[in-house]
Amino acid sequence: MTPGKPEAAPEDGPDHPAMQGEPGTGTVFGQAAPAALRFDAVLHPHRSLPPTGFVIFMIVLAGISFLAGLAFLYMGAWPVFGFFGLDVLLVYFAFRLNYRSGRAYQTVQLSATDLLVRDIDPRGRERSWRFxxxxxxxxxDDPPGPRSPLALCSHGGTLVIGAFLTPEEKQDFAQALRGALRDWRAGLSGGAPAGAADAYRGSSPSTSAMV
Incomplete structure (x- = not known):
């Protein structure tokens, strides 16, 4: 591996394979890594409404729509009753698609030899990058804004991660990863690592760390 470049990176450019990701590479999530991890974090899209809240919301919405539909049915406007039922179905399917996209996640793992980023889409398909x-x-950005990208940069290559995180979550994660990298480099120069993996526990529902 060339220092400072993602694995299997011939040249920087718009078709840079390391910037696109390579399916099937990297460690398998949940299994032991080949080397001791200095930092191990999982990034999840934030969902403000938990599954239980979704069920309660749909019951309330269906109840209100049913009562409103009965009122129109009583007045003779029976087609409106069907439209209220259609609205409930549309809201249901919109939420289901939203929850399906929430199955996607990213992992960031720093070992003694490299940093591995894995991106898993809602269908379970994986891409990975090594640095x-x-x-x-x-x-x-300092301070980060709503559109500020969180990026890993090395030798002209850039990989944006955690696009679904809030600005506060991005800042928290960036500080933790910078600390882990600083300790990693201190270990190379003979310094005593400060255990950076313990510094990041994930301060929000969108982020978590396993150490």
Whole structure:
């Protein structure tokens, strides 16, 4: 692996394979990593309405729509009754699609040899990128805004991660990963690592760490 470049990266450019990701590479989530991890985080899209809240919301919405539909049915406007039922179905399917997209997640793992980023889509398809930590930089606006990208940069290549995180979550994660990389480099120079993996526990429902 060339220092500072993602694995299997011939040249930077719009078709850079390392920037696109390579399906099937990397470790399998939930299994032991080949080397001890210095940092291990999982990033999830935030969902403000939990499954139980969704069920309660749909029951209330269906009840209100049914009563309103009965009122129109009583007045002789029977087609309106069907439209109220259609509205409930549309809301239901919209929420189901939203929850399905919430199955996607990303993992960021720093081992003694490299940093591995894995992106898993709602269908379980995986792409992964590897970086040499020595030259890796974590870029984020200070302070971050709603559209500020959280990016990993190395030798002209850039990978944006955690696009679904809030600005506060991005800042929290960036600080933790920078600390882990700083400790990793200190270990190379003979310093004593401060255990950066313990510094990031995930302060919101969208982020979590396993150490």
């Amino acid at each position: 040499e930590p020595t030259w890796l930089r974590v870029d984020l």
